[in-house]
Amino acid sequence: MKPDILLMERMMPRIEKALNDAYTVHYLPDVPALPAIAPRIRAVVTGGGTGVPPDIMSALPQLGLIAINGIGTDAVDLNVARQRNIHVTTTPGVLTDDVADMAIALLLAVSRGIVKGDRYVRDGKWPQGASIPLGHRVTGRVMGIVGMGHVGRAIARRAEAFGMRVAYNDVREMTDVGFTFHAGLEDLARSSEILVVAAAGGAGSRGIVNAKVLEALGPEGTLINVARGSIVDEDALVTALQQGRIGAAGLDVFAHEPDVPPALLGMDNVVLQPHRASATVETRLAMGEMVLKNVAAFYAGEKLLSPVV
Numbered sequence: 001m002k003p004d005i006l007l008m009e010r011m012m013p014r015i016e017k018a019l020n021d022a023y024t025v026h027y028l029p030d031v032p033a034l035p036a037i038a039p040r041i042r043a044v045v046t047g048g049g050t051g052v053p054p055d056i057m058s059a060l061p062q063l064g065l066i067a068i069n070g071i072g073t074d075a076v077d078l079n080v081a082r083q084r085n086i087h088v089t090t091t092p093g094v095l096t097d098d099v100a101d102m103a104i105a106l107l108l109a110v111s112r113g114i115v116k117g118d119r120y121v122r123d124g125k126w127p128q129g130a131s132i133p134l135g136h137r138v139t140g141r142v143m144g145i146v147g148m149g150h151v152g153r154a155i156a157r158r159a160e161a162f163g164m165r166v167a168y169n170d171v172r173e174m175t176d177v178g179f180t181f182h183a184g185l186e187d188l189a190r191s192s193e194i195l196v197v198a199a200a201g202g203a204g205s206r207g208i209v210n211a212k213v214l215e216a217l218g219p220e221g222t223l224i225n226v227a228r229g230s231i232v233d234e235d236a237l238v239t240a241l242q243q244g245r246i247g248a249a250g251l252d253v254f255a256h257e258p259d260v261p262p263a264l265l266g267m268d269n270v271v272l273q274p275h276r277a278s279a280t281v282e283t284r285l286a287m288g289e290m291v292l293k294n295v296a297a298f299y300a301g302e303k304l305l306s307p308v309v
Contacts (some may be wrong), residue, residue, distance in 0.1 A: 091286075106251075146169050187216075209232040
């Protein structure tokens, strides 16, 4: 008899087929009565944004594994997981390059007005000779990176290819990178023209990019966020953009997804994406394969590939 698992968030068809071949999969929105299957659920497969809500977690008495298809753990109570001896795994490494690519794509889209240019052509304004604002160059600018982990380093390498000077902030100075370290986020923002949020997130990071940091970035500054929406004080960001206290933003993540502040939708100096930095076929398959291996290792009583807890 196949073990029962709970699937909280859809995955690639090939990965879901593999799950269905090996397990009896219950997709939560389709489960009519969770209490009926709850005692049989020992593993939950979910996404970083969905996680496992506290009420679901508490309703699963035999839960032993939460396999996250992503690197974010914000939506899982890790303290409760530790108390209950529930393993938590993520899919690190495989999405690094795609997320870094998205950061640069957002930066180019914002700085060069790619979205505005596309709309200008599609709306037939080019033959009419209508004006369109000039963009700003990316080459040679100063990029500050919040979080010099795997993603931060990948972004830094790409920034160097554009001739940018790179600085960063993290919980400590990294001895194996040759970039300027700033212990304070305000100092980093003040010295940067572009501020890229690449930190992994977590309870201690909520709202750390606040009004003071945005003020330090300044009216010509650009904010790029490909990490977690919760890291940026979203109300402060909206206000800073409305009042011209920062120049522009490129956002792949938001504080209350999928809800986006309505004010952002009408801003021409903001480029928005629906949390899809890792949304390539190649990366989603690689992430899914890691999830499959973690779940298989759990049921086999073997060492997990990428445990967080």
